[in-house]
Amino acid sequence: MAKRNLLICFDAFGTLFKPKRPIAQQYGEVARGLGLSGFTDEQVSKSFKAAFKHETKENPNFGKSNGLNSTTWWTNIIQNTFNPLVGPSPTLTQHLAPALLYRFSSEEAYNLLPDVLPLLQDLRTHPPHGIDRIAVGVITNSDDRVPSVLTSLGLRISPLTYGSGGVKAKTGMGEGNDVDFTVMSYDVGFEKPDRRMFGAAEEMLASLPVAVGTEPGSWVKVFVGDEFEKDVVGAQEAGWLGVLLREAASGVPDGLKEVDERVAGALLRSLRGSGDAVSISSFSTLAKALGVVPEPDRSSP
Structure with a gap:
């Protein structure tokens, strides 16, 4: 044969x-390391799920459907996760988003x-x-x-x-x-x-x-x-x-x-x-x- x-x-x-630890926990750790506060991991988890659902609906397939690159797509989610918790802040775009994008591209997160x-x-x-x-x-x-x-x-x-x-x-x-x-x-x-x-x-x-x-x-x-x-x-x-x-x-x-x-x-x-x-x-x-x-x-x- x-x-x-x-x-x-x-x-x-x-x-x-x-993930090594729940995503919300890792998001919270990085955010607190950059001086953001006033939220729990449970709040981050709930806000992340809502932000992810919204972004997936508005810009399917990681933004591909609407011409977004993945960096912009995930930055939107990170901002929409933390804006309801800490309010608009330059830290979200300038520091938190790049830090989380780096972490979740490597063995730091997984x-x-x-x-x-x-x-x-x-x-x-x-x-x-x-x-x-x-x-x-x-x-x-x-x-x-x-x-x-x-x-x-x-x-x-x-x-x-x-x-x-x-x-x-x-x-x-x-x-x-x-x-x-x-x-x-x-x-x-x-x-x-x-x-x-x-x-x-x-x-x-x-x-x-x-x-x-x-x-x-x-x-x-x-x-x-x-x-x-x-x-x-x-x-x-x-x-x-x-x-x-x-x-x-x-x-x-x-x-x-x-x-x-x-x-x-x-x-x-x-x-x-x-x-x-x-x-x-x-x-x-x-x-x-x-x-x-x-x-x-x-x-x-």
């Missing part, structure tokens, strides 16, 4: 990484989920049985800060990203990356669960050296995320295989089958056809279910 190829992509925020890096590394060194070639991507509803966040967290990220006019940044596509490409909704112009996000990833795959000489139908396409509707249903409707990561998800729908985590290689065997979906508990069990063999000393102190 001819070997198959594997395209496996991941959601970013909430799936690969998560942690990788457990076993993300081992899984990505072992996919390269110990590919699943029956898989010939592997490509790894990120598909995320986000602005352009995701690659810098992932890089700061210790992942080797290719500069290959999807741009509004197609594929851009074709340099630095050699071997040695943990992630071969990144697809962000701001660049695509649409957000998951829109199938065009997954179509963009398929375009990215076609541009990779690893795909040269392969047939599109030889690639098993798997997407791993933490939101059922956006990630799993979106993947299914695009003809991909959707995997809900339970350690990151807020809930698991009734009837969504679980991978038998006791059996090595069970994931690719349990996904019988395009548009299938399963859940799995964690990245460590995902590695086992893919048939990835961890390095013998990976758990050593």
